[in-house]
Amino acid sequence: MKKDIKIPEVKDVYVVALKEWNDDFQENTWYTYLVNGTGVKLESAIVVSNASGIINGEERKTSMLRHVFAEVLEETAIRIELVENGVLSLNNSFMVTYFKDGVLYDKNFVFKANGINEDNFKEIPVIFKNGVMAE
Numbered sequence: 001m002k003k004d005i006k007i008p009e010v011k012d013v014y015v016v017a018l019k020e021w022n023d024d025f026q027e028n029t030w031y032t033y034l035v036n037g038t039g040v041k042l043e044s045a046i047v048v049s050n051a052s053g054i055i056n057g058e059e060r061k062t063s064m065l066r067h068v069f070a071e072v073l074e075e076t077a078i079r080i081e082l083v084e085n086g087v088l089s090l091n092n093s094f095m096v097t098y099f100k101d102g103v104l105y106d107k108n109f110v111f112k113a114n115g116i117n118e119d120n121f122k123e124i125p126v127i128f129k130n131g132v133m134a135e
Helices: none
Strands: 013-022 027-036 042-055 058-061 065-072 076-083 091-100 103-111 130-133
Touching (some): 013 076, 013 103, 027 065, 027 091, 042 076
Antiparallel strands (some): 013 027, 042 058, 042 065, 091 103
C-alpha cells in the first residue's frame, strides 16, 4: 500500500533570507521569503516556522508561527517574516505546504545554525538579489 503513495518532489520553490532595511529598527534586518519559480501559481500555501538548537549549553526552542497565503503567483516572491538576530544561532525551519495544479506538495526548508549571514550569499532565482537559500 505504501508503495502506491506518490510524493511529488518540490522543484523551483525556495525559502530564502534577504537582508533589507527596516525603518522600525533603523538598521538592516533579515526577512524570509517564499519564492515561486515554477511558472505556475501556488495555491493555499501554508508556512510553519520555528527555530531550535543550543545556546550557551542550553536547549532553546521558539514558538511556532503559521502563515497562510491564498496564492503565490508564478515567478514571484512573498515575504514570510522577520528573523530576529537572537535566533540566527539556531536552526530555523520552514515547513512549506501548497497546492500546484491540484496536487499537494510539501517540504521542510532549513537554515542551519549561523547559516543566515552575508558569507553565504547567492543570487536568488526569480528576484535576482543576493540572499541566503534554505536547504
